[in-house]
Amino acid sequence: MSTYINSRPMSNRTPSGSGTRDPFHFTYPSFPAPLPIPSSKSSSFLSQQQPQSSQSLSSTNDSFLEELIDDMTLSVSVPIPPSSPAVHTPAEYRNPLDFPVTPKPAPEIVKREPMSRWPELDALMWSNLKWAERVNEAEPKFFEATTEGQAPKILWMGCADSRVPETVLLGRKPGDVFVQRNVANQFQPDDTSSNALLNYAVMFVGCTHIIVAGHTCCGGCIAAYESPRTGNPDTHLHNFLAPIIKLRHELPEESSVDDLIEANVKLNVENVANSQTMQEAWGKGMQVYVHGWMYDLGSGRVRDLGCTMGPPPKEPSAQISTPAIPTKL
Ligand SMILES: [Zn+2]
Numbered sequence: 001m002s003t004y005i006n007s008r009p010m011s012n013r014t015p016s017g018s019g020t021r022d023p024f025h026f027t028y029p030s031f032p033a034p035l036p037i038p039s040s041k042s043s044s045f046l047s048q049q050q051p052q053s054s055q056s057l058s059s060t061n062d063s064f065l066e067e068l069i070d071d072m073t074l075s076v077s078v079p080i081p082p083s084s085p086a087v088h089t090p091a092e093y094r095n096p097l098d099f100p101v102t103p104k105p106a107p108e109i110v111k112r113e114p115m116s117r118w119p120e121l122d123a124l125m126w127s128n129l130k131w132a133e134r135v136n137e138a139e140p141k142f143f144e145a146t147t148e149g150q151a152p153k154i155l156w157m158g159c160a161d162s163r164v165p166e167t168v169l170l171g172r173k174p175g176d177v178f179v180q181r182n183v184a185n186q187f188q189p190d191d192t193s194s195n196a197l198l199n200y201a202v203m204f205v206g207c208t209h210i211i212v213a214g215h216t217c218c219g220g221c222i223a224a225y226e227s228p229r230t231g232n233p234d235t236h237l238h239n240f241l242a243p244i245i246k247l248r249h250e251l252p253e254e255s256s257v258d259d260l261i262e263a264n265v266k267l268n269v270e271n272v273a274n275s276q277t278m279q280e281a282w283g284k285g286m287q288v289y290v291h292g293w294m295y296d297l298g299s300g301r302v303r304d305l306g307c308t309m310g311p312p313p314k315e316p317s318a319q320i321s322t323p324a325i326p327t328k329l
Helices: 039-048 062-073 119-138 142-146 192-205 219-225 236-250 257-273 276-283
Strands: 154-159 177-182 209-215 289-296 301-304
Touching: 119 142, 154 192, 177 192, 192 209, 192 276, 209 257, 219 236, 219 257, 236 257, 257 289
Parallel strands: 154 177, 154 209, 209 289
Antiparallel strands: 289 301
16 A cells, blocks of 8 residues: 555655755654564664663764664554645636636536544535535425525624634524634734735625624633733734734733623724725715624624614614525535
């Protein structure tokens, strides 16, 4: 069977003791490990050495140990995935924004292929199949209709937390909610992704209500709440949470985590409102609103924090009048 890990010929391996570590070179902290040991070298080695600790192997046997570990890693065999499609050449490359929107017909499901290596993914395939079947029974034209386009009026800017899936908790269907989710439901003014998404949602998709949605027990806000003002490691997560850490230290000392979660929602409502897209939209007289909501994990209910920003409504909105999706879907 073909392998793609540690299957290179020995001639391509970094010579032992050369000073340059092979990035594919495994190390075993509790060496000698209970793994199959190759024939000749290992038997002589084991007959000569009875190490008390890894430290005792560190000097004279370094090069030999590395060779031995190299040999042992050769026994690790992992099936390769199907070959990747050819990489596009520059001549073939096209701007993805220019691709014509021609939906492909859904592939016919002939039978369910088990994925024995990952039964947890097999379970997802199975539950997806059952879900699609139930939706087809309830609304035979539903999936076909979704291929024709989208026109959601709601842009949900929520947290990535797995317990806050916007379409589920709002009781809506696919196609009803345009979504950005990240750590602690943030719209950072300099975030290219967030700004591009907001612009696309408001100016092209036609979203008219932007909901910045926080939630109780938010891990990102809890981490920020417990973080000192300075002294944290320079990591992507810490950098992304920096505005909330700053916010936490601007709140009164006695403020709770829930206070911080709510303040973070209001801060990001202001960030959205101050964005170039919203300023342009409101400058054109567009009836677009930014709201701040809070989802309570303990009850499953959302609550309006009363910090909506936008122009006075011209007339009562009838934009969200479609019936909610049945719970079973
Ligand atoms: Zn969260």
